Amino acid sequence: MKFVVRIDPDSIKKNPDAGRTSFFVAGMIHNNPDGSMSREVQQMHQMTPDPNYTCEVLGCDVVCDECGKIFPHEELEERRYGGGWDDEWYDVNVCPYCEEVECCELEYEQFNDVTGEVISNE
Ligand SMILES: [Zn+2]
8 A cells, every 4th residue: 555654834944054065063172282172173075965945744654565554654664675786775664563575655745845835746
């Protein structure tokens, strides 16, 4: 069965870090020759800029195709398989009760990162 994890429309807000591609983290503390101490700051880079909007998703209940258990989608275990001969990696969800792989189909609602509007597939 297929389930849609919906976005809470009231939770969509402008991301204060929109477009950010790097951020700073505190690094090691150094003892300076003059007796003072200073903390190294490291700049970290990320491949994709931070989105313009952030949002929270509304939980939804899913039903396992195999054992028929009904449980909130957050309980699905996410596992990553791959790295074989083709070095392809893919994420699968696993039923927390019967360990069935891809026990239900999950689709996440998307939103337009320019306007902040939810894109509905229906
Ligand atoms: Zn199951």
